[in-house]
Amino acid sequence: MSFKIAIIGAGSVGFTKKLFTDILCVPEFEDIEFALTDVSEHNLAMIKAILDRIVEANKLPTKVTATTNRREALEGARYIISCVRVGGLEAYADDIRIPLKYGIDQCVGDTICAGGILYGQRNIPVILDFCKDIREVAATGAKFLNYANPMAMNTWAAIEYGKVDTVGLCHGVQHGAEQIAQVLGAKSPKELDYVCSGINHQTWFIELKLNGRPIGKDELISAFEAHPVYSKQEKLRIDVLKRFGVYSTESNGHLSEYLPWYRKRPDEIARWIDMSDWIHGETGGYLRYSTETRNWFETEYPQFLEAASKPIDSAKRSNEHASHILEALETNRVYRGHFNVKNNGVITNLPQDAIIESPGFVDRFGINMAAGITLPEACAATCMASINVQRMSVHAAIAGDIDLLKLAVLHDPLVGAVSTPEEVWQMVDEMVVAQAQWLPQYAHAVPAAKERLSKSKVKTREWAGAARRSVRSIEELRAEKAALKQAG
Template identity: 55%
Template sequence: MSFKVTFIGAGSIGFTRGLLKDLLTVPEFRHIQVSFTDINEQNLAMVQQLCQRDINENGLNVTIEATTNRREALAGAKYIFNVVRIGGLPAFKDDIDIPLRYGIDQCVGDTLCAGGIMYGQRGIAEMMAICKDVREVADTDCLMLNYANPMAMLTWACHEYGGVNTIGLCHGVQGGHHQIAEAFGLKKEDIDIICAGINHQTWYIAINHQGKDLTGEVLEAFEKHPEFSKTEKVRIDMLKRFGYYSTESNGHLSEYVPWYRKRQHEITDWIDLGSWINGETGGYLRVCTEGRNWFQTDFPNWMKDPALEYIETNRSEEHGSYIIEGLETGRVYRGHFNVVNRGVITNLPDDAIIEAPGYVDRNGINMPLVGDLPLGPAAVCQASISVQRLAVKAGITGDDLLLRQAFMMDPLTGAVCNPPEIWQLVDDMLIAQEEWLPQYKEAIERAKQRVKKEKRLPLKNVEGAARLKTKTIEDMTLDREAANKNAGEADKAKDRPAES
């Protein structure tokens, strides 16, 4: 088979190298065309060299086209992997640090809350430009596989306003599936699940083992588990109060709801510092910064390390390659996908982006009816969908009133800040991220005038309840294997040790 696959944001080593390895593991795909594009020429060149070395050492006759010209990379593409981080680490740092001045303590800040909303504003502006290029130069029937966060907001914008067929993909369901199996002392393949909701707030509404329904026994299994009872306190509390286990990690989940991070002195009661994903303040920013610094410094050694082997046992659980395999070969694949609802979950809005079980084969991506979510989990999802809807419309129109309303409706932001504080916070974030927010040009000028003329509200300027120091290159050199794993993995929290 021969078709073209393009990676946008290909300088992201964690996603690009692994997804390409998964794709080229499929025997029928050993003659496809591959194109990489990124705005960072240095990162693009390093990832291209490393991936091309992998290809060559696996004996394949595939040459990666790498270019900073996005339209050139997209020309004729049938499948597009979107792995961009708009604004890079500098903007990501603002997403964490500026809200902290107002007392908003985030672990990740890439999906909801103040950081996730602003990440969405930057992403939506660029995704509309990407979608325009896709419509004009890519294959007429191309499919965009979106791995970029905020997953629901970007996928929603691409569908409703970008005119590009887009499916959002995440590894959260697989991660929680492994956890549930471990809590019961079983293997993942022994447990069958149905998981439904919205990205990062998907709920395991059915859990079965050999025909027995285990859903009602999950709470006891997690409370008795020696590791999870310490590392997943927020998820266990949500399970206790809403009846179902949530896909997203302790740190992620804690910033999507209003109850666990609104008071600085209580945050440490709910988190664990054995792994950043368990709730560390700015934890994801820290490990991403460490990974980027390490890869750029240690890259010559990466070129000397053994190449990735393109064999089935090394294939990851990321959905992307399996979707393309199903569409092209007809092999049936079952996964959990982010798509426009259109009645799949009957008590969530039809236009929202939901995450639910789906099947892929040569006939396309098919989403079976889930029906109603349990009422409590549906209410949690509805709160987030309201924020997403406001944020997406704001990102498209540049209407800063809608943006401020999204901040007000966000559960954690609203729990920590009053309306005047939110108005000032939004001004601060708009001004700081001006270069990535072309749709807010007029609003940013008004914000600058307010900063000059109006009296500032006092800031809380908290340092974060659990912020750790970013490791130096010297620190990381002491454990090169761990540094390589952090830099090279898309899922930077596969290993989640409990606090020692």
């Protein structure tokens, strides 16, 4: 087979490498072309060198090109994969820093909440540019695979306004299933059969079977509470399991941002989080992790390049959906996964226009969703709160409507539990002004926002958050890795 895959935001080096090696684990795909594109020539050069080394080491005919000209990369592409982070770490730092001034403590801030909503405002104009290029220069019927957050908002915009065949992809379901299989004592995650449905980052395991045996709520609670690690790291998720009756896919820290009951009081946050790793609830945890990872990669790049000389091991193919979807579409080997698509009746008690994440099957006819799923009422109610925020956020981003943007932020569950309307209005003004270079649709609103800020009497606080850690130096990271190696 010979076709072209374009990767937008290919400078996300580690993830691009994973997608690349996964796809090349499919024997029929060795003769395809990868077209990498990014706004950073530096990042492109690094990832192209790594992928060229992989191709050379494995003696493959695979073609790899790299360009900052996005239309050139997309020309003739059958598949387009996006893993962009618009505004990079600079804008992301504002997504965490500015809401903290108004008492909003986020662990990740890339899906909803104040940070996730502004992230969507930066992404959506760019997503629509991608879609325009796809319609104009990509192969007829090209499929757009979106990995970028905020997943639901980006996918919503691409489908509804970009008019491109789009699917959103995430690995939260797989990671949750691996946890459940582990606590139940399975030898392999493949022993667990499950139905998981909802919206991205709020997906629920509504049916579980281990080797054909149904697993109920009480057995799952007991298994998690008995686990020596997860009983400490996933306290919030276990509490939700007890109250809702089903387990959530999303990490302890991420889930805490969507459910306002756990993160609205600073003195309560420590009760529900765990500081053994960023993902369990640390203030700005993902920002710190992303910063450290980027610094580490830049410093240790020669080691990453050397590692690329190893043969591809198909046994280590990851459970990221992209390669499996492409394999199913191109070879007709059926793949079952969980995909972000427009609802259209798939989940009976969520809105038709919402972007849902639910089971589907892929073959040469495309992605076919399993329809007629009904969520438990509490799960649907929680998803609905986020869907309403997502819808307003998408519409605000399309129209450049700062008043609607403020209403979207106000209706966010955690923001609404922490901040007053006056605080929300000022916070959004401050975020739009700080991120104006990535928000072209709000250029007309920036002068008035600046004027309001100059006259505002709303008080803010200088606060690092309830559970903040400093970014570690390269020397500290080296020492920690050495200690872990010695201990292991």
